[in-house]
Amino acid sequence: MFRLQRNTQAPTISVELSEEEADAFGAELDALRAEIVADLGQSDVDHIRSIIRWCQYSEAGGRALLHFGIGPLSFVLGAGALTVSKILENMEIGHNIMHGQYDWTRDPELDSGTYDWDNACAAENWQHYHNFEHHKYTNILGKDRDIGYGLLRVSEEQEWNPSHLVQPISALILASLFQWGVAAHDLHVDEVRPNRKSVMALYERSRPFLKKARRQLAKDYLFFPALALANAPRVFAGNMIANFGRNLWTFAVIFCGHFPDGVRIYSEEECENESRGQWYARQINGSANIEGGRLFHIMTGHLSHQIEHHLFPQIPAARYPQIAERVQEICERYGQAYNTDSFGSQLGGVARKILRYALPGPARPQATAATA
Amino acid sequence: MPAPSTQAAASDLPTTRRAPKRTSFSEAAARAAQRLHLDRQLRFWVHELSPLSTPDRMLARVTGIHDETHDTKTFTLRAGRGWQGHTPGQFTNVDVEIDGVRQTRCYSVSSAPSSRHLSITVKRVSGGLVSNWLHDHLQVGDIIGISPADGDFVLPDDAATLLFIAAGSGITPMLSMARDLAARGAFEDTVMVYYARSADDLIAGDELSRIAAEHSGFRYVAIRDDAHDGTGGFDEARLRDMVPDLFDRAAFTCGPAGLMDRVEAMWRDAGVESRLQRERFTLPTLTDAGGDPNVERSVVLTSSGRTAEVTGGETILAGLERAGEKPAHGCRMGICKMCRCRKVSGSVRNVVTGEISDAPDQDIQICISAANSDLALAL
Numbered sequence: 001m002f003r004l005q006r007n008t009q010a011p012t013i014s015v016e017l018s019e020e021e022a023d024a025f026g027a028e029l030d031a032l033r034a035e036i037v038a039d040l041g042q043s044d045v046d047h048i049r050s051i052i053r054w055c056q057y058s059e060a061g062g063r064a065l066l067h068f069g070i071g072p073l074s075f076v077l078g079a080g081a082l083t084v085s086k087i088l089e090n091m092e093i094g095h096n097i098m099h100g101q102y103d104w105t106r107d108p109e110l111d112s113g114t115y116d117w118d119n120a121c122a123a124e125n126w127q128h129y130h131n132f133e134h135h136k137y138t139n140i141l142g143k144d145r146d147i148g149y150g151l152l153r154v155s156e157e158q159e160w161n162p163s164h165l166v167q168p169i170s171a172l173i174l175a176s177l178f179q180w181g182v183a184a185h186d187l188h189v190d191e192v193r194p195n196r197k198s199v200m201a202l203y204e205r206s207r208p209f210l211k212k213a214r215r216q217l218a219k220d221y222l223f224f225p226a227l228a229l230a231n232a233p234r235v236f237a238g239n240m241i242a243n244f245g246r247n248l249w250t251f252a253v254i255f256c257g258h259f260p261d262g263v264r265i266y267s268e269e270e271c272e273n274e275s276r277g278q279w280y281a282r283q284i285n286g287s288a289n290i291e292g293g294r295l296f297h298i299m300t301g302h303l304s305h306q307i308e309h310h311l312f313p314q315i316p317a318a319r320y321p322q323i324a325e326r327v328q329e330i331c332e333r334y335g336q337a338y339n340t341d342s343f344g345s346q347l348g349g350v351a352r353k354i355l356r357y358a359l360p361g362p363a364r365p366q367a368t369a370a371t372a
Numbered sequence: 373m374p375a376p377s378t379q380a381a382a383s384d385l386p387t388t389r390r391a392p393k394r395t396s397f398s399e400a401a402a403r404a405a406q407r408l409h410l411d412r413q414l415r416f417w418v419h420e421l422s423p424l425s426t427p428d429r430m431l432a433r434v435t436g437i438h439d440e441t442h443d444t445k446t447f448t449l450r451a452g453r454g455w456q457g458h459t460p461g462q463f464t465n466v467d468v469e470i471d472g473v474r475q476t477r478c479y480s481v482s483s484a485p486s487s488r489h490l491s492i493t494v495k496r497v498s499g500g501l502v503s504n505w506l507h508d509h510l511q512v513g514d515i516i517g518i519s520p521a522d523g524d525f526v527l528p529d530d531a532a533t534l535l536f537i538a539a540g541s542g543i544t545p546m547l548s549m550a551r552d553l554a555a556r557g558a559f560e561d562t563v564m565v566y567y568a569r570s571a572d573d574l575i576a577g578d579e580l581s582r583i584a585a586e587h588s589g590f591r592y593v594a595i596r597d598d599a600h601d602g603t604g605g606f607d608e609a610r611l612r613d614m615v616p617d618l619f620d621r622a623a624f625t626c627g628p629a630g631l632m633d634r635v636e637a638m639w640r641d642a643g644v645e646s647r648l649q650r651e652r653f654t655l656p657t658l659t660d661a662g663g664d665p666n667v668e669r670s671v672v673l674t675s676s677g678r679t680a681e682v683t684g685g686e687t688i689l690a691g692l693e694r695a696g697e698k699p700a701h702g703c704r705m706g707i708c709k710m711c712r713c714r715k716v717s718g719s720v721r722n723v724v725t726g727e728i729s730d731a732p733d734q735d736i737q738i739c740i741s742a743a744n745s746d747l748a749l750a751l
Binding site: 040041042043044045046052053056059060104105106107108109116118212215216218219223 | 407408409410412413415416417420428429469471472473474475698700
């Protein structure tokens with residue numbers, strides 16, 4: 001499915017497009033988008049419904065094994081099935097529905113306006129910082145708060161401060177609690193000042209988060225354990241492992257989407273008055289793909305096709321593999337680097353950055369290896 | 373002119389009938405599930421195990437399909453959870469999935485009232501998406517969505533003498549009324565005049581003749597366009613001859629716009645318009661309502677930031693669709709209100725009522741509104 005290591009080639013640098021080139025580039029991508037949109041139909045709906053069915057059956061199966069099973073094997077299988085279900089729900093189902101990828105079906109179950117995914121992050125918070133801030137201002141330092149999640153330094157452009165020294169450890173903590181990181185992300189905790197007004201404002205904007213967090217915790221750590229009676233500790237532990245597994249997986253996939261080697265960070269000035277074509281180019285240069293098989297892509301919610309997702313966040317994600325080749329071909333003709341590699345390589349690139357940028361310094365990772 | 377809608381009832385008044393409020397076990401369970409974010413799971417498993425019990429959605433299973441005429445079929449349905457029967461003359465919103473997209477249309481219920489069963493009678497509309505799909509793809513055993521019955525095209529409680537003037541598939545709401553009156557033996561003095569192209573186009577013609585033979589209080593006259601003696605087609609004088617006391621009766625009409633306009637004119641001229649109940653299946657032509665197809669209006673969609681051009685001679689919905697937009701909508705004729713959206717600025721006219729909306733921040737139904745000026749809509 002994916003190879004662990006592979007020679008990392010020096011990332012190709014994209015050429016700067018002239019205004020005319022950028023317009024032509026944008027027009028080609030617009031045409032590709034229009035072509036796919038016109039082709040949407042029953043098979044797209046059948047796909048997402050079949051994933052929903054898999055997700056529901058694996059949740060029910062996983063919970064049944066945890067609740068009624070005896071012995072370690074049923075525990076491992078139960079926690080595993082529950083993990084798979086949580087991953088499917090968050091990635092291929094929740095993330096993609098909340099992007100509005102299935103709004104055209106007019107099915108209320110697939111409606112971005114009402115869908116709220118099964119994790120600690122409140123839909124309204126996510127709609128704002130992810131759909132708006134992150135997708136519009138992708139990789140613009142100072143605007144896209146997803147760069148390092150306000151916690152990690154993942155590029156030389158970010159200013160160093162002493163808290164970054166421990167970021168190899170904070171990254172591991174963020175990975176294991178990722179849903180809480182995502183959930184708290186829109187609360188702007190870092191902007192809180194030590195005065196009553198600022199703290200009250202934080203409390204006010206935390207309401208959707210607190211409500212959702214309470215219910216999520218109650219479900220996995222009170223309701224289901226209580227339902228299991230004598231098996232309560234087992235169910236409690238199984239739910240915790242499933243949440244933990246889902247967190248690690250989503251962290252890995254998402255960090256591979258924007259922070260591997262060769263992904264570019266932009267300044268606000270660079271992006272002023274940018275045309276549609278230039279916006280497309282930034283999406284491509286600010287994203288990276290992960291190679292893998294069909295099952296792998298589904299388990300990542302097709303965020304393994306981060307480039308296609310950033311170009312067309314509202315096209316049903318299961319279409320991305322189908323258009324990837326054509327996007328790559330267009331990129332080649334316009335001299336745009338198309339960053340794709342195995343899961344192992346991309347993850348390695350992210351890990352190297354987290355280690356390297358824990359220390360101050362603007363130099364490239366390879367060059368500083370000797371001096372650091 | 374907009375694409376002719378499939379047959380439907382066109383009452384624009386909100387229904388006054390509401391289900392009595394009561395908290396059942398299933399509602400309490402649904403609330404608890406919602407509090408724990410398990411409502412999706414609940415809906416999925418109920419739908420998986422017993423589709424007709426699905427909460428939040430009213431479904432029906434197709435139990436029979438039969439041909440009424442060469443272009444009209446009746447689908448009998450067994451309604452699921454939530455169906456509370458209908459009053460003869462009312463319609464239901466039917467929703468089906470075509471190419472992955474949910475499509476909604478209104479159809480009059482053609483059967484007599486029942487708490488479990490209903491039927492809809494659907495004529496193929498040339499170029500009509502839903503009616504043709506129902507004819508070509510819907511099978512016995514399939515499940516479709518329905519809505520609680522709605523509409524004010526219903527019999528009055530007190531009127532003893534009735535007159536039904538139906539044409540084509542406009543017979544369907546009156547079929548339900550006639551079947552109900554027959555089942556209850558409640559005909560006192562009812563006349564039904566049914567206009568159709570030919571004998572082959574009569575929907576439920578045999579059944580209506582049989583009801584007339586069995587019930588002395590029911591007179592049934594079928595008038596065919598292809599009659600050789602020159603008595604075919606609608607004619608005001610002949611109608612008056614056939615039913616001399618027509619204006620004294622509680623009258624109901626439903627059919628193509630041309631016929632309904634003439635019937636309406638008769639009752640208006642006689643000064644008794646209030647005694648005529650109407651059910652429109654098709655929108656009046658837009659040019660009659662003062663629209664100009666040569667005038668381009670630009671519509672700014674404030675949510676998406678896009679702009680589209682529509683003309684004064686089409687509904688805003690039709691114009692936006694022509695421009696590649698896919699606004700939410702249902703019946704396409706002003707009934708279901710699924711297309712309702714906030715008009716931020718500009719002037720529109722309701723093509724059914726002629727009413728003008730020119731104040732900012734009003735809700736309009738884009739399926740029955742045409743642009744009188746440039747617009748901004750919260751879409």
